[in-house]
Amino acid sequence: MGCLPHVLSRLIRRRTGQTGPFAQTFGLYRTYPVIFFAVLLVILIEVIPKFQGIFHDFKMDLPQPTRFLVGALPEATASWIFLALVALIPIGQAIQSMFPNFRKISPFGGAVADQIIWWFPVAGSYVRDRGMADLCDLTAVGVEMGHPLDQTLRDTAAAQPSAVMRDRTAAWAEAVAHGQPIHEAARQAHFPDLFVAMLATVRDSTGLLQVLEFLFRHYEYRVVRTRTLLQASYVPIVVFLMGTMVALLGVSLIKPLTLLSEHIAIHISGGF
Numbered sequence: 001m002g003c004l005p006h007v008l009s010r011l012i013r014r015r016t017g018q019t020g021p022f023a024q025t026f027g028l029y030r031t032y033p034v035i036f037f038a039v040l041l042v043i044l045i046e047v048i049p050k051f052q053g054i055f056h057d058f059k060m061d062l063p064q065p066t067r068f069l070v071g072a073l074p075e076a077t078a079s080w081i082f083l084a085l086v087a088l089i090p091i092g093q094a095i096q097s098m099f100p101n102f103r104k105i106s107p108f109g110g111a112v113a114d115q116i117i118w119w120f121p122v123a124g125s126y127v128r129d130r131g132m133a134d135l136c137d138l139t140a141v142g143v144e145m146g147h148p149l150d151q152t153l154r155d156t157a158a159a160q161p162s163a164v165m166r167d168r169t170a171a172w173a174e175a176v177a178h179g180q181p182i183h184e185a186a187r188q189a190h191f192p193d194l195f196v197a198m199l200a201t202v203r204d205s206t207g208l209l210q211v212l213e214f215l216f217r218h219y220e221y222r223v224v225r226t227r228t229l230l231q232a233s234y235v236p237i238v239v240f241l242m243g244t245m246v247a248l249l250g251v252s253l254i255k256p257l258t259l260l261s262e263h264i265a266i267h268i269s270g271g272f
Helices: 004-018 021-057 064-072 077-098 107-118 123-144 149-158 163-177 182-188 193-199 205-268
Strands: none
Touching (some): 004 123, 021 064, 021 205, 064 205, 107 123, 107 163, 123 149, 123 205, 149 163, 163 182, 182 193, 193 205
C-alpha cells in the first residue's frame, strides 16, 4: 500500500506498549500452572494409589482432603487428554520461540480456532477491538494516499491475523466494489453497529478519514484498556489459584502420613 514507514512505526509503538515488567515475569507464571498439573498428574498416578492401598490394608478411611482431591479432579481419559493438550500450548510456544525461523501455522487457516476465540468473553473482545483498530488505521492510510477504497480494504483484509476479520473485511470490500454505500456494505459484512452508524455520516473522503481516525482511537483505547486489565489481574489470579491448589495438595499428602503415624504409634504402644 506504500505506507511501510507508518506501519513500522505503529508496530514499534504497539510492541513497546506490550513490553515492561509484566512481560518479563509472564513466562514464569504461564508455565507454572503447566508444571503444577504435571506434578499433580504424577502424584495422582503414583502416590495416591499407594495411600489408598495402605489405608485399605489398615482398614482406615482416607482423610477428607485426600478424598476431596481425588473426587474433585477428572478421572475420565478424555479430561486428561484435554488437560494434556492445553498444557502443550505454552510448551509449543516456548519451543517456537527457540526457533524463530519457523512460522506459526493455524489449521484450516485459523477458521476454527479464530471463530472459537472470537466469541470468548475477554479474549474475543480483545481480538475484535484489535482487528477493528487495525482496520481503521490501515484503511485511513490507504484512503489518504489515494488508493481506491475496495482495493485498500482487500489489502487490509490480507493483513488481518484473525480469520473472522479477514472474511468480514473481504466481504466489505466486495460489497463496496459492487457499488454499495460504505455503511450498507459494512452492515452486510456484520461490522459493529457503532462502526456502521459512524460510516453513515460520511459524505466525502475527508469525512471518511476523520471518522476512521476517530474509530481507530476508540478501538485502540479499548485494546489498551483490556490489555492493561489482563496484565494487572493475571498474576494475582494465577498466584491465588495455584496457592490454593498447592495448599490442598500439601494437606492431602501430609494428612494421610499423620494419620498413619498415629495409628502405628497406637498399635506399638499396645493400643492405649
